[in-house]
Amino acid sequence: MPPHTITSLADLETLYAQPAPASLAKEVDYLHPHYRAFVEVAPFCLLSTSNATGGDCSPRGDAPGFVQVLDDRTLLLPDRRGNNRIDSLRNIVTDPRVGLLFLIPGINETLRISGTATISTDPALLERYTVDGKPPTTVLVIAIQTVYFQCARALVRSHLWSPEAQIARSALPSTGTMVATLSQNAIDGEAYDRELPERLRKTLY
Structure with missing residues (x-):
């Protein structure tokens, strides 16, 4: 067990005050x-x-x-x-x-x-x-x-909920990039990204 690991309720409860x-x-x-x-x-x-x-x-x-x-x-x-x-x-x-x-x-x-x-x-x-x-x-x-x-x-x-905290989707890997990488390119990432908006529209329900 790594040091400083809490392993009992008694130890845990000594760290915190009583519930409000x-x-x-x-x-x-x-x-x-x-x-x-x-x-x-x-x-x-x-x-x-x-x-x-x-x-x-x-x-x-x-x-x-x-x-x-x-x-x-x-x-x-x-x-x-x-x-x-x-x-x-x-x-x-x-x-x-x-x-x-x-x-x-x-x-x-x-x-x-x-x-x-x-x-x-x-x-x-x-x-x-x-x-x-x-x-x-x-x-x-x-x-x-x-x-x-x-x-x-x-x-x-x-x-x-702050607009200033929002992150542009382009700042992260696209869904196509992720599935292509994780599938070792068995899935075409560019096609996945290209077809995604229409696929979502057609399959919401």
């Missing part, structure tokens, strides 16, 4: 109306899942309120078209525990929800999420266990 009272009061086991307001306007969230060998965290996004509130203990999340790796769904089949972190443009607080998920192909749920005649393949039905809002410090420190 507000941090304990704001955690509940249902979707309070104040928290529901966050979910209903959020266009983006991160979905975390786990399996026997590790974990996964993936982005989910759509029109504001794309995560729908079925009731104060249940959320619905459509699985929109993607790359078909279905890493998150594979994890949920074996371990239903999930975490969601909601982000709202311009708002520095984030909302954290933990619970368990089941994967549904209920025609009524798929129809509920149909866009341009295209339903999602599945919908996650998430049973809420805890809900908590994170304070603004992380987003304030990062200047996440």
Whole structure:
């Protein structure tokens, strides 16, 4: 074990003060109306899942309120078209525990929800999420266990919503460059970049 490594809860807790009272009061086991307001306007969230060998965290996004509130203990999340790796769904089949972190443009607080998920192909749920005649393949039905809002410090420190903090896409390797390199040029990077805008337009749903 490397030196200065924390290996017990007792050692960890000696490093930190007691939790602030507000941090304990704001955690509940249902979707309070104040928290529901966050979910209903959020266009983006991160979905975390786990399996026997590790974990996964993936982005989910759509029109504001794309995560729908079925009731104060249940959320619905459509699985929109993607790359078909279905890493998150594979994890949920074996371990239903999930975490969601909601982000709202311009708002520095984030909302954290933990619970368990089941994967549904209920025609009524798929129809509920149909866009341009295209339903999602599945919908996650998430049973809420805890809900908590994170304070603004992380987003304030990062200047996440500040226009001055934005980085030009050209400052980083293009998607085509990355897939070409990682595939050892089995994938044509220039063609990938050239076709990407149209491919995204056609495959959003």
